[in-house]
Amino acid sequence: xxxxxxxxxxxxxxxxxxxxxxxxxxxxxxxxxxxxxxxxxxxxxxxxxxxxxxxxxxxxxxxxxxxxxxxxxxxxxxxxxxxxxxxxxxxxxxxxxxxxxxxxxxxxxxxxxxxxxxxxxxxxxxxxxxxxxxxxxxxxxxxxxxxxxxxxxxxxxxxxxxxxxxxxxxxxxxxxxxxxxxxxxxxxxxxxxxxxxxxxxxxxxxxxxxxxxxxxxxxxxxxxxxxxxxxxxxxxxxxxxxxxxxxxxxxxxxxxxxxxxxxxxxxxxxxxxxxxxxxxxxxxxxxxxxxxxxxxxxxxxxxxxxxxxxxxxxxxxxxxxxxxxxxxxxxxxxxxxxxxxxxxxxxxxxxxxxxxxxxxxxxxxxxxxxxxxxxxxxxxxxxxxxxxxxxxxxxxxxxxxxxxxxxxxxxxxxxxxxxxxxxxxxxxxxxxxxxxxxxxxxxxxxxxxxxxxxxxxxxxxxxxxxxxxxxxxxxxxxxxxxx
Amino acid sequence: xxxxxxxxxxxxxxxxxxxxxxxxxxxxxxxxxxxxxxxxxxxxxxxxxxxxxxxxxxxxxxxxxxxxxxxxxxxxxxxxxxxxxxxxxxxxxxxxxxxxxxxxxxxxxxxxxxxxxxxxxxxxxxxxxxxxxxxxxxxxxxxxxxxxxxxxxxxxxxxxxxxxxxxxxxxxxxxxxxxxxxxxxxxxxxxxxxxxxxxxxxxxxxxxxxxxxxxxxxxxxxxxxxxxxxxxxxxxxxxxxxxxxxxxxxxxxxxxxxxxxxxxxxxxxxxxxxxxxxxxxxxxxxxxxxxxxxxxxxxxxxxxxxxxxxxxxxxxxxxxxxxxxxxxxxxxxxxxxxxxxxxxxxxxxxxxxxxxxxxxxxxxxxxxxxxxxxxxxxxxxxxxxxxxxxxxxxxxxxxxxxxxxxxxxxxxxxxxxxxxxxxxxxxxxxxxxxxxxxxxxxxxxxxxxxxxxxxxxxxxxxxxxxxxxxxxxxxxxxxxxxx
Numbered sequence: 031x032x033x034x035x036x037x038x039x040x041x042x043x044x045x046x047x048x049x050x051x052x053x054x055x056x057x058x059x060x061x062x063x064x065x066x067x068x069x070x071x072x073x074x075x076x077x078x079x080x081x082x083x084x085x086x087x088x089x090x091x092x093x094x095x096x097x098x099x100x101x102x103x104x105x106x107x108x109x110x111x112x113x114x115x116x117x118x119x120x121x122x123x124x125x126x127x128x129x130x131x132x133x134x135x136x137x138x139x140x141x142x143x144x145x146x147x148x149x150x151x152x153x154x155x156x157x158x159x160x161x162x163x164x165x166x167x168x169x170x171x172x173x174x175x176x177x178x179x180x181x182x183x184x185x186x187x188x189x190x191x192x193x194x195x196x197x198x199x200x201x202x203x204x205x206x207x208x209x210x211x212x213x214x215x216x217x218x219x220x221x222x223x224x225x226x227x228x229x230x231x232x233x234x235x236x237x238x239x240x241x242x243x244x245x246x247x248x249x250x251x252x253x254x255x256x257x258x259x260x261x262x263x264x265x266x267x268x269x270x271x272x273x274x275x276x277x278x279x280x281x282x283x284x285x286x287x288x289x290x291x292x293x294x295x296x297x298x299x300x301x302x303x304x305x306x307x308x309x310x311x312x313x314x315x316x317x318x319x320x321x322x323x324x325x326x327x328x329x330x331x332x333x334x335x336x337x338x339x340x341x342x343x344x345x346x347x348x349x350x351x352x353x354x355x356x357x358x359x360x361x362x363x364x365x366x367x368x369x370x371x372x373x374x375x376x377x378x379x380x381x382x383x384x385x386x387x388x389x390x391x392x393x394x395x396x397x398x399x400x401x402x403x404x405x406x407x408x409x410x411x412x413x414x415x416x417x418x419x420x421x422x423x424x425x426x427x428x429x430x431x432x433x434x435x436x437x438x439x440x441x442x443x444x445x446x447x448x449x450x451x452x453x454x455x456x457x458x459x460x461x462x463x464x465x466x467x468x469x470x471x472x473x474x475x476x477x478x479x480x481x482x483x484x485x486x487x488x489x490x491x492x493x494x495x496x497x498x499x500x501x502x503x504x505x506x507x508x509x510x511x512x513x
Numbered sequence: 514x515x516x517x518x519x520x521x522x523x524x525x526x527x528x529x530x531x532x533x534x535x536x537x538x539x540x541x542x543x544x545x546x547x548x549x550x551x552x553x554x555x556x557x558x559x560x561x562x563x564x565x566x567x568x569x570x571x572x573x574x575x576x577x578x579x580x581x582x583x584x585x586x587x588x589x590x591x592x593x594x595x596x597x598x599x600x601x602x603x604x605x606x607x608x609x610x611x612x613x614x615x616x617x618x619x620x621x622x623x624x625x626x627x628x629x630x631x632x633x634x635x636x637x638x639x640x641x642x643x644x645x646x647x648x649x650x651x652x653x654x655x656x657x658x659x660x661x662x663x664x665x666x667x668x669x670x671x672x673x674x675x676x677x678x679x680x681x682x683x684x685x686x687x688x689x690x691x692x693x694x695x696x697x698x699x700x701x702x703x704x705x706x707x708x709x710x711x712x713x714x715x716x717x718x719x720x721x722x723x724x725x726x727x728x729x730x731x732x733x734x735x736x737x738x739x740x741x742x743x744x745x746x747x748x749x750x751x752x753x754x755x756x757x758x759x760x761x762x763x764x765x766x767x768x769x770x771x772x773x774x775x776x777x778x779x780x781x782x783x784x785x786x787x788x789x790x791x792x793x794x795x796x797x798x799x800x801x802x803x804x805x806x807x808x809x810x811x812x813x814x815x816x817x818x819x820x821x822x823x824x825x826x827x828x829x830x831x832x833x834x835x836x837x838x839x840x841x842x843x844x845x846x847x848x849x850x851x852x853x854x855x856x857x858x859x860x861x862x863x864x865x866x867x868x869x870x871x872x873x874x875x876x877x878x879x880x881x882x883x884x885x886x887x888x889x890x891x892x893x894x895x896x897x898x899x900x901x902x903x904x905x906x907x908x909x910x911x912x913x914x915x916x917x918x919x920x921x922x923x924x925x926x927x928x929x930x931x932x933x934x935x936x937x938x939x940x941x942x943x944x945x946x947x948x949x950x951x952x953x954x955x956x957x958x959x960x961x962x963x964x965x966x967x968x969x970x971x972x973x974x975x976x977x978x979x980x981x982x983x984x985x986x987x988x989x990x991x992x993x994x995x996x
Contacts (some may be wrong), residue, residue, distance in 0.1 A: 071888045132839075135847075137846075140741065140837065144740075255806045255807045256807025257959060258957065258958040258959065259805075260956050260958075261856045262723040262856070262928035263926070264802070264805075264823040264927065265830045265856065266770075266827070266858070267812065268806045269810070272831045273763075273765075273766065273831060276763045279756060280760040280762075281763075319747070319750055320751070321749075323738045323750075324742070324849075325883075327752070327882070327883040328750055328751065329751055329752035329883060330749045340746065340747055345748035345749030347750070347753055347756075347848055348755045350755075350836060351843065351851075352834075364832065365833075366958075371920045398813060399810070400809065437679045444747065444748060473738065474844060
């Protein structure tokens, strides 16, 4: 089965409305257990940028759990770094096949003192569950797992064929996923993919994400003296790599907030007035974005709303600076080298190789000759835009209406999910991005949370999605789910 | 004894040339033991910027050692942070009294992988002893201790009265030393101070340091969003505190390498042509300084040699940048805040409060309104210039001729020893700076070393210094030790 097929909406439905009702009842009756299990899942400090052991243990737990709920061919598949967990329930040859993707790895927790409660000791406070990975992505991945469980435990089968790949390297740029997909195209052949790793604007405003930015992770290093040197003995006589690095970073943007690298915007597509009007009508306001960021004022490219600046437009962020052989604050030393991590977010039709090239040329041009610079491309992921008229996306829209009681909006995200463009390029399938996180969930920051009503409605929505795919893409209310 | 007296060069010498010879013989016979003991001393990771325990244990070891060699009134005196070790042998009321100062704390070792051998496992390779603190300042402090021991073990007494204070907070700016000096002026009353915590240009070019720069340690923090935020979701729409911090740092110097803060140079004294000629004749060349720094080209204020830029002229160095709640390289986050450590080196007649004030005003003026800055003065130490005609400095010159066989040069140092100006202001005494380190010793960097021939000659030189002070300031060769 090398060639993937179109979605089989006309195929025989093995589970009808009664099966969906049974699955929903099961999900509603088992909410307390679902939270307990999710807390077990969050307790693993599966930081992909950190040590191998904790990530691997988390993968094993997830595999056992998938086996326990009745999934088949469950396996923990090693990669060069962190393993991929595979599972399937795909023994209805006439049915559509959905490829579920999620990631069980998490961002580093950061300084634990910024957390109200420890990041890997999940607790429920109010309506939310707090812990690293609560929403990004363990909680959302769990909506898939619990929707599957609800069908399997109530009817013994799923409405459609399901294959799951749960990755352990998303937060470090999915370095080994592409090769895995290429090596396993037959195993993974599906009609569409489903990912829950995005957000909705507010709890009563469900959303399907139809655009993601790409990401280009760059390490920039400036080297000066052969070793760290005493800042008293040599201060004023030898060029300091940290000063040079700051000078380079200071000229990456102009005063208006535009990226100053010549050519950076050359291949950026301009969106239609119609699309921007839809964004203005349906998307977050500047005020909402600032509130979510905890910032007082906006910044960036003139002529665009904050929503547009962070989705339609590319961006460049320095995310960390380190220096020397010693980063201790007590050291009075001019460091031998200074290092910056840059995170460039790409939009169509920017190409990561081209942007990497002009970045390199620009840095070279502005670097004084008394130091050396080195540039390393750490990660590269393409931007991805999903067609809103895709039947799987339409089915997702219907599922939201049933799960949340509201028609979803189509949202653009500034974030990156590398696998979306990989699925398109390597497996030839589109992805429905059905996110249940909220903008104030604190993804990548301290006190990350999952809003539990969204977790429960998310499970219902995935149940409806699978049911809808199997029954037909007919709209019960006679309207089409477009915008 | 509140008022300190002048040096009693005419007082009765209790130890004559024979006593000096005996002390030298003892020192020469016990070199192997001296190295073993110094290695024990270096094994304590007495990082004052680090944890309390290791520093305190090192103080206790040093106190036991001083007691063991025959010093009196040995005590470990607590401060708010790290203790001061006091000892004396001061029971000859008619004799001059010398206050020995050294510090047993060390800089952080930095990344251990930059060291050829672990920083706190000292080893002898070739002619040098490697380990953190080998030259800064444990090895040099030990020249005092071993010179004292050599007299006490060979003659049972010292040529002059000696008081020792060995500090545990020099590398963090001596925050509690001033109060200790003020509280103990009677106990510490002396005729002059002796410090070995400076360098000589080459092993055959002994030097007395006659000028030190002051130091002003500043923490600069830029705060933006209320918490770390996802650099994909918000990148391009919210101002990044790291970008702002880099922009501020980039405009602290102009393109020529001069500090760009208005008024920074206003009170800097200009040195005479004569003094600068002496420096050109006796001090390190640009090439030597670059070799010691491991740098290819010089940098800084036009119109001054590298030696002058790093001694006569003030400097401003950023020594570290940190950011956000998470400094892990894997985190794709715009940090809530970014922090820089600055090390400003002051020269006469710059005042730290005035420089702090204009720094504050300048940063305020160049900071965009969408972020907040906070500035904290971490440490402040005055510059210090010692008169080369002071009789104690002249005695030091003679001791070098006897210990190294060469007339010493007078050197200016870009470094800071906060206690020198404190001794002048609080105890009313001048300090002879008799340093035995070498410029390539790697102070504050990895692979710090002590050149052992200098260690041995340093001990001999201190023995001669104490003997010379006691005998008379007569020059055996009829020449005066000036330049």
